[in-house]
Amino acid sequence: MTDEYDADQGSAPLIDGSSDDGTPYEPGRRRSRKRRSVPGCLAVIVALAVIVGGFYFVVTWGIDKIGDQFSSADDYPGPGHGNVTFQVHSGDTAAVMGRNLKSDGVVASVEAFIDAANADPESNGIQAGYFPLKKEMAAADVVDVLVDPSNMVKDTVTFPEGLRVVDMVKILAEQTDYSKKDFEKVLDKPDKLGLPDYADGNPEGYLFPATYDFGPDATPESMLTDMVDRWRQAAEDADLEAAAADLGYTPQELMTVASLVEAEGRGDDMPKIARAIYNRLQPDNTETNGLLQIDATVNYALGRNLGVALTEEDLAVDSPYNTRLYPGLPPGPIEAPGDDAINAALNPAEGPWYYWVTVNLKTGETKFATTLDEFNEYKAEFLQYCETSEAC
Structure with missing residues (x-):
């Protein structure tokens, strides 16, 4: 009887009567064979690799995280080079500014800027605007520039x-940096300025008098639009349209009255002048028969400074703005009224006046009259004042 021979495995008995796995040979007994499991070994190796790799990742990640806690954010040493005009938008947070600064190449990292901003108590007061910076600045130096509004790049214009x-x-x-023609070109096509419908495309009276900070990218259109937007804010604050309805006038008529009040008065006298104008507009007005008789409107009709003295020839100019010839309000505002004049037009004082005379140009003292005789007395007082004053 011969032993079984596994040709595939090559496990024939050895000459000395023992098998290749070291067990004695016994005739008639089938040898057991130990097979090496290659897939199993690979699984073990892979598992070990995962464990070792995972351990390495955890360790290195932990080291990196710990290092982050004790290392400062990337920052340039400064002082920087070149020129960058950086814009801070209204409502920008430190993180937003940091991202924009990094994008512009000003700071090395958002974190460095945030750290520098947090370290400066004045950083909460950073204003919207344009600031002159450089490439690769130290974050703390950037904050020093931004917290000081005097560093803004701007054209400050006061009207x-x-x-x-x-x-x-x-x-x-x-x-x-623009010419008169540049602005006139925009005004010739005012559709994009945001004027109210009742302005009929005429910006007179709707460019609000204020101080504006125009940025370096401002254009004639954006500047004029800003001025109209500022007027709209004033009109909303005063609730112009509701007040017009209460008084029985249109918003455009109230803006016209406000411009007349601006031309004629100042301070506490403005509500009284507004009342005198409304009194003259009443149908039962027999004192002036509906005529406002405001010289500033005549000068506007003549295209001149509104305070220029008038001649008899001037007073005869045929224009709907000549309130000495035509009763009622002129077609629209004649100048830009401020908040006080607008509020006076919307909230006129109570009184029976039809006339007013400024008897002292230096102090602005103004007297109000209900009759023409009374008005003439005050006018004589003014003329006497002019004889001794260089203000006339």
Whole structure:
């Protein structure tokens, strides 16, 4: 009887009567064979690799995280180079500013800027605007620039109350990089300025007198739009449209009255002048028969400074703005009223006046009258004042 021979495995008995696995040979007994399981070994190896790799990842990740806690964020040493005009938008957080600064190449990391901002108590007061910075600045130096509003890159333009559009355009041309023609071109097509419908495309009276900070990317259109937007804010604050309905006038008529009040009065006298204007507009007015008789409107009709003295020839100019010839309000505002004049037009004082005379140009003292005789007395007082004053 021969032993079984596994040709595939090559496990024939050895000459010395023992098998290749070291067990004695016994005739008639089938040898058991131990097979090496290759898939099983691979699984063990893979498992060990995963364990070792995972351990390495956890350790290195932990080391990195711990290192983050004790290492500072990337920051440039400064002082930087080149020029960057950086814009802070209204409502920007430190994180938003940091991202924009990093994108512009100003700071090395958002974290460095946030850390520097948190370390400066004045950083909460950073204002919207444009600031001159450099590439690769130290984050703390960037914060130092941003917290100081005097560092802003801007054209600051101030418009006092009582200016006509032509006067405002002149100021804009003098104090910005644009010419009068640039602004006039926009005003010739005012559809995009945001004027109210009742302005009928005429910006007179709707460019609000205030101080504006125009950024370096401002255009004639954006500047004029800002001025209209500021007027709209004033109109909303005063609740212009509701007040117009209460008084029985249109918003455009109230803006016209406000412009007349701006031209004629100041301070506490404004509500009284507004009342005198409304009294003259009443159908039962027999004192002036509906005529406002405001010289500033005549000058506006003549295209002149509204305070210029008038001649008899001037007073005869045929224009709907000539309130000495035509009763009622002129077609629209004659200049830009400020908050006080608008509020006076919306909240006139109570009184029977039809006339007013400023008897002292230096102090602005103004007297109000209900009859023409009383008015003439005050006018004589004014003329006497002019004989001794250089203000006239």
